[in-house]
Amino acid sequence: MTDKNTPTVAFIGLGSMGLGMAKNLLKHGHKVIGVDPSAAAREAFTKAGGTTAASPGEAAGKADAVVVAVVNATQVETVLYGEGGAVASLRKGGLVMQCATVPPAFSKSLGERLGKTGHVLLDAPMSGGRVRAESGELTFMTSGGAPAYAAAESILAATSAKVFRLGDAPGVGSLVKTVNQLLAGVHIAAAAEAMALAAKAGADTRAVYDVISASAGNSWMFGNRVPHMLDDDFSPLSAVEIFVKDLGLVLNTGHENRLPLPLAAAAHQLFIAAAGAGWGKLDDAAVVKVYEQAGDFKVSSPKG
Amino acid sequence: MTDKNTPTVAFIGLGSMGLGMAKNLLKHGHKVIGVDPSAAAREAFTKAGGTTAASPGEAAGKADAVVVAVVNATQVETVLYGEGGAVASLRKGGLVMQCATVPPAFSKSLGERLGKTGHVLLDAPMSGGRVRAESGELTFMTSGGAPAYAAAESILAATSAKVFRLGDAPGVGSLVKTVNQLLAGVHIAAAAEAMALAAKAGADTRAVYDVISASAGNSWMFGNRVPHMLDDDFSPLSAVEIFVKDLGLVLNTGHENRLPLPLAAAAHQLFIAAAGAGWGKLDDAAVVKVYEQAGDFKVSSPKG
Numbered sequence: 001m002t003d004k005n006t007p008t009v010a011f012i013g014l015g016s017m018g019l020g021m022a023k024n025l026l027k028h029g030h031k032v033i034g035v036d037p038s039a040a041a042r043e044a045f046t047k048a049g050g051t052t053a054a055s056p057g058e059a060a061g062k063a064d065a066v067v068v069a070v071v072n073a074t075q076v077e078t079v080l081y082g083e084g085g086a087v088a089s090l091r092k093g094g095l096v097m098q099c100a101t102v103p104p105a106f107s108k109s110l111g112e113r114l115g116k117t118g119h120v121l122l123d124a125p126m127s128g129g130r131v132r133a134e135s136g137e138l139t140f141m142t143s144g145g146a147p148a149y150a151a152a153e154s155i156l157a158a159t160s161a162k163v164f165r166l167g168d169a170p171g172v173g174s175l176v177k178t179v180n181q182l183l184a185g186v187h188i189a190a191a192a193e194a195m196a197l198a199a200k201a202g203a204d205t206r207a208v209y210d211v212i213s214a215s216a217g218n219s220w221m222f223g224n225r226v227p228h229m230l231d232d233d234f235s236p237l238s239a240v241e242i243f244v245k246d247l248g249l250v251l252n253t254g255h256e257n258r259l260p261l262p263l264a265a266a267a268h269q270l271f272i273a274a275a276g277a278g279w280g281k282l283d284d285a286a287v288v289k290v291y292e293q294a295g296d297f298k299v300s301s302p303k304g
Numbered sequence: 305m306t307d308k309n310t311p312t313v314a315f316i317g318l319g320s321m322g323l324g325m326a327k328n329l330l331k332h333g334h335k336v337i338g339v340d341p342s343a344a345a346r347e348a349f350t351k352a353g354g355t356t357a358a359s360p361g362e363a364a365g366k367a368d369a370v371v372v373a374v375v376n377a378t379q380v381e382t383v384l385y386g387e388g389g390a391v392a393s394l395r396k397g398g399l400v401m402q403c404a405t406v407p408p409a410f411s412k413s414l415g416e417r418l419g420k421t422g423h424v425l426l427d428a429p430m431s432g433g434r435v436r437a438e439s440g441e442l443t444f445m446t447s448g449g450a451p452a453y454a455a456a457e458s459i460l461a462a463t464s465a466k467v468f469r470l471g472d473a474p475g476v477g478s479l480v481k482t483v484n485q486l487l488a489g490v491h492i493a494a495a496a497e498a499m500a501l502a503a504k505a506g507a508d509t510r511a512v513y514d515v516i517s518a519s520a521g522n523s524w525m526f527g528n529r530v531p532h533m534l535d536d537d538f539s540p541l542s543a544v545e546i547f548v549k550d551l552g553l554v555l556n557t558g559h560e561n562r563l564p565l566p567l568a569a570a571a572h573q574l575f576i577a578a579a580g581a582g583w584g585k586l587d588d589a590a591v592v593k594v595y596e597q598a599g600d601f602k603v604s605s606p607k608g
Contacts, residue, residue, distance in 0.1 A: 013347045072360060104505060126518060141515060162514045176515050179502045183494055183521030188489040190567050197554070198483045200563045201408060203476060211445060211468045213478050215489030216431060219523035250501075259504045259598055263494050294563055 006030050007095070010059035010086060011050075012079045014041040017099075017126065018069030020058055020133030023048045023158045026068075027136075028158035033059040035079075036237050055084030055094030065095040065151055067148045069126075072245060073102040076110070092118040095151035099126045099140070101174070101246055103253060104175035111170030120148040122193050123170040124156075125177035131238060134165040137161035141180070143172035178253050181246040187221035188243070189267040189287055192299075194222075195229055199299045206301050228285035232300035240287065243271040310334050310458050311399070314363035314370045314390060314418050315354075316383045318345040320405075321430065322373030324437030325463045327352045331440075332462035337363040339383075343468040361389030368498035369399040369455055371400070373430075376549060377406040380414070396422040399455035403430045403444070405535070405550055407557060408479035414446070415474030424452040427474040429481035432465075433541060441465035442570035447476035454455075482557050485550040486568050491590055493571040496603075498526075499533055499597030503603045510534055535602035544591060547575040 011022040011218065025032045026049050030247050034045040037156060042052045042198045050293050053059035056079045066086045068076055069143035076098055080087045090096070096114055098107065101289045110120040115180050117176045122144040132138050143166040144152075156163050194217070196206040209226050212218055247268035254261040277293070279286045288299050311332045315326040318340035330353050338349040346356045357363035360383045364370050370390045372380055380402055380459045385389045387492050394400070400418055402411065402425065415425040426448040431533045436442050440463050448456075448472040470476045498521070502512040513530050516522055532538060551572035557564040574591050581597070585592045592603050 009497065017374055037472045061313070095403050100512065115410040130410050162518065164511075164518075165453070166511055166515070167508070173509050175502065175505050176512055179498045179512055180516055180519050180521035181527065182498045182501060183516060183523070184431070186490065186494040186497075186567065187523060189520070190487055190494070193490075193565055193567050194483045195564065197486060197558060197561070197563055200561045201479050201557060203479050203483070204471070207468075207470055208480055208483055212465065212484055212487060214468075216444075217441065217491070218522050219487070219526075220493060221485065222523075224520070253505060254501060257501070257504045257599075259501055259595065261501065262570045262574065263490065263497050263567060266566045270566065276511075291563065295561075 001073070003017070007064035007151065009033070009064060009155065010035065010056065010063035010087065011057050011069070012066060013069035013206070014038070015069065016130045018132060019044060019139070021067070021069060022050060024136040025155065026050055026160045027156065030154070030158065031151070033062060035059050056080070056086035057084045057089045059294050061087035061089035064091070065097060065155065066090055067155060068096065068098045068100060068156055072100060072109050072194060073075060073106045076100050076102060077141045087117060087119065090119060095122060095148055096120070097122040097124050097152050097155060099124050101125050101177055101249065102174050104171040104178060105256060107174040108169070108171030120145060120151060122148040123150045123173035123237055124152070125174055127180065132161070139177045140164065141173045143167050143168065143169055178250055182250045182261065184221055185243045185247045185250070185266045185271065186224050186263050187219040189270045190220065190283055191222040191226050192285070192288035192291055194227065194279040195226055195299045199297045201296050204301070205299050225285040228283050229288045229299045232298070234279070234282035234286040236281060236283045238245050238284050239281050240271055240274045240284050243284050244275050244280065247271060311368035311455065312366060313337070313459065314357070314360065314367035315338065315350045315373070316360050316363070316370060317373035318342070318349050318392065319373065320434045322547045323348060323436060325373060326354060326372070328440040329591065330354055332458065334458065334462065335414055337366060339363050346426050353403065355543070360384070360390035361388045361393045365393035367398070368395070369401060369459065370457060372394040372400065372404060374401045374404050376404060377410045380404050380406060391418070391421060391423065392576065394423060398423050399426060399452055400424070401426045401428050401456050401459060405429050405485060405553065406478050407553055408475040408482060409560060411478040412473070412475030413475045423448060424455060425474045426452040426534050427477035428456070428470050431481070431484065432600035435543055436465070445477045447471050448474055458461060482554055486554045486565065488525055489547045489551045489554070489575065490567050490571045491523040492529050493574045494586055495526040496533065496592035496595055497588070499530055499603045500592060503601045505600050507562045508605070509565065509603050523576055529589040532587050533603045534593045534605055536602070538583070538586035542586045542588050544575055544578045544588050547588050548579050548584065551575060
């Protein structure tokens with residue numbers, strides 16, 4: 001339908017990540033047809049120069065590729081195979097690039113189902129957050145066949161700073177994302193637990209942050225999330241509910257594979273406790289409030 | 305007894321960390337009197353130019369400062385206050401620099417007891433391992449009064465790359481070390497758990513290592529210990545038993561402070577399981593073998 005170097009894209013999901021991605025596709029010369037149940041999201045995308053459609057199927061009927069940037073596997077299933085779903089109207093050979101964090105087994109099965117209808121799947125869960133989605137600097141953990149990579153080339157180029165290519169089997173990208181989320185979730189909860197111990201036992205928490213940041217106890221998440229705890233600022237960059245979902249997905253993957261994951265299970269309970277206490281929409285660093293509930297102390301501390 | 309800029313040091317504990325430290329003190333012009341129950345350790349130190357004494361008390365009677373580089377609080381107590389202990393013969397105003405990982409409350413109490421006998425304590429747990437002990441590049445997490453810092457200045461200069469100064473109250477150095485060990489232990493176990501999930505679910509574990517090392521799931525321990533798992537090489541740099549001990553200390557600190565530490569508790573159980581299976585003297589990365597026992601898979605993989 002268009003120059004093969006800049007395929008027309010049906011973009012499903014104009015949320016906090018999707019909108020930034022879709023705008024970067026526009027900037028790089030793609031025709032993009034956006035779909036989202038939210039009128040505000042559609043309006044934001046139209047203002048940026050995009051067009052919209054009423055359903056994934058309507059958008060996919062005019063496109064070479066469908067990018068799916070929704071929240072979970074249930075939504076992926078609905079936008080692809082539900083009423084007005086994209087697959088039924090996508091041309092033969094068309095690409096589905098799925099960017100949600102989904103169970104590896106779901107993505108593997110999706111690749112097989114799309115193969116039967118003559119479509120190709122790039123399993124491409126993303127990370128990086130809203131800011132990097134806006135700047136076109138996301139990281140994708142990808143797997144898929146050569147035709148899928150060829151079809152996705154310009155889309156990846158317009159939206160990413162880094163693309164990990166993990167082989168030709170759909171599901172591997174999602175598995176590696178799942179492994180990353182296990183570590184990310186455990187590390188955020190561990191950062192909260194460690195800072196809570198420091199605070200409860202009377203240390204200067206900003207000094208502790210400085211020491212740990214330069215020591216063997218450091219993690220990417222410690223460096224990134226502890227400042228939110230120190231500032232008592234839980235404006236959501238990524239919400240508690242994301243890890244309620246993602247650690248659930250991690251544990252299901254362990255369950256299916258008959259592998260016990262005791263640390264992920266413990267961390268999951270902490271995020272569930274945070275959500276249950278009413279903090280589900282706060283930044284995930286708010287898991288520290290679960291520890292703070294256990295005693296009369298605060299991890300936060302005035303800036304020095 | 306000597307130039308105040310290079311005090312004579314009674315050095316208690318010529319083990320994997322202590323021997324390297326004591327040799328660096330010699331290199332920097334200190335007179336050092338070593339004490340260790342192992343004849344082989346004493347011989348190694350004598351060959352390096354040190355002298356030895358039969359007891360901590362004998363060494364301390366000739367010294368300005370006592371450096372204690374033993375394994376735990378029980379040993380610190382014994383070498384300072386047991387039969388032939390150092391404190392009874394250390395001159396008034398003399399320094400005790402305690403470098404073990406001990407409960408913060410023990411170190412706080414030690415500072416008070418030493419104060420009553422006219423001595424000063426630098427609470428100075430160390431990290432960095434044998435290699436950095438040898439090269440004089442340890443990290444110390446310290447607290448103590450100005451006289452203790454003054455007395456320890458040349459000792460710290462000869463043995464460290466970095467000294468965190470955490471205030472004048474003994475116990476704070478040990479608390480921050482405890483917080484670091486919580487994170488370090490949880491992160492090693494989490495690295496094992498994540499790599500086990502990757503392997504059990506069929507991923508290329510070396511590819512997973514590369515992706516995570518560049519992603520939000522990364523930690524200092526992930527980068528340092530996962531290569532041991534990939535190579536199936538558990539030559540002990542730091543042993544499983546160290547975390548059986550240190551996470552026990554972490555949990556006791558939480559217990560005393562009435563703060564639940566569910567992640568540290570789960571990680572502790574895993575290191576206990578590894579030790580129980582006979583792997584206590586292997587490198588702490590061998591905690592991955594606890595996960596491998598749960599199924600027919602290996603995290604290790606031939607080098608690409």
